[in-house]
Amino acid sequence: MKELEKISRPVYREQLIQLSNKYGTPLYIYDSYQIKKQYIKMKNAFSCIKNLIINYACKANTNLNILKFLQKLGSGLDTVSIQEVELGLKAGFHPKKIIFTPNCVSIKEIKKAVDFGVRINLDNLSILEQFGEDFSDYSVGIRINPHIMAGGNSKISVGHIDSKFGISHYQIPHMKRILNNTGLKIEGIHMHTGSDISDIKSFLEGANILFKIAMDFPDIDYIDFGSGFKVPYKKNDIKTDLISLSNFITEKFQSFCKDYGSKVSLIFEPGKFLVSESGYFLVNVNVIKHTTSTVFAGVDSGFNHFLRPMFYDAYHCIENISNPNGRLRFYTVVGYICESDTFGFNRKIAEIREGDILCIKNAGAYCFSMSSNYNSRYRPSEVMILNGKDFMIRKRETMQDLLRNIIEIQI
Known part of the structure; x- marks a missing residue:
């Protein structure tokens, strides 16, 4: 880890408290040290592969400064929308270091990607045929569906037989017919089976399928394993x-x-692997509420800012950084949204008082990027720790932001 010596060490509780005082809450904080640590860890793990390419899956966190930091590290970029492609170009990525792997988009959006000159993975036969008719000289990759059930839960498993993603590996003959009819060239074979995969057998099964398919295509430049x-x-x-x-x-x-x-x-194409552990989400405790069976700690945020616990039943560690040595008690930490809105159920946390700052960990991936203005709440600030200094990289929204695109008519 000698490459890490050039940057500061990870953030600590005292620094988080200082940042909550400086910028207010709710607040996202990203530690560049941890991002670089994960990037180097992956490079080192696969160091025996000379032609290794790491493309950051930017849907995890699209803040322009995160993209620029990873670009400086040498990463490429995995994108799933034309807007992410444009963000990547703005962050300084060369078009050929950006791969566009959309799903269920129109041919118009894919034509825009051609105009930008980025690499493209196509994942359905209809679009493949349309693309081949118009751009037979623009080589593309093919996203394969390996029919593997993998991932932390059904919502993040995307390589099974009923998934909307990818071309079934049983449809290879159909795909070859389209290629022969259009003259379209294939430059790569792609696969992604899901997220939060702990059992490497899923990766191994997918690898065997992908290598076997790739042997049938004589002129490919890459094999893309996705991530998870x-x-x-x-x-x-x-x-x-x-x-x-x-x-x-x-x-x-x-x-x-x-x-x-x-x-x-x-x-x-790692996303969560690179940025999840870099993120901290700080919230202020508005109220402690006792019911007949539960003690609630109600905070100044909700699933409008941090959706993963409600959407994926995801577990995120919650710590009371204002009172870390307090007596451990059980709390259900909830938000201020007018719906069921729970960050953590029946958690053992150091005694929480009104006004305390709670830190929710693993907040770097699929957190701010999935936020909304539900209940007309403002989205929070984002801060990045870089070389020991803190930088605001997104301002907290205001009422002006909520009204920016509203056009009032005479009622």
């Missing part, structure tokens, strides 16, 4: 065994390249 690596959300939590996975993938990939007879790049 699980990160720990609590103490002693399970996570993807990156070393065991890299040992298997490296051996299989090197064997494939030898049989294939030419150099091919191996691509991974």
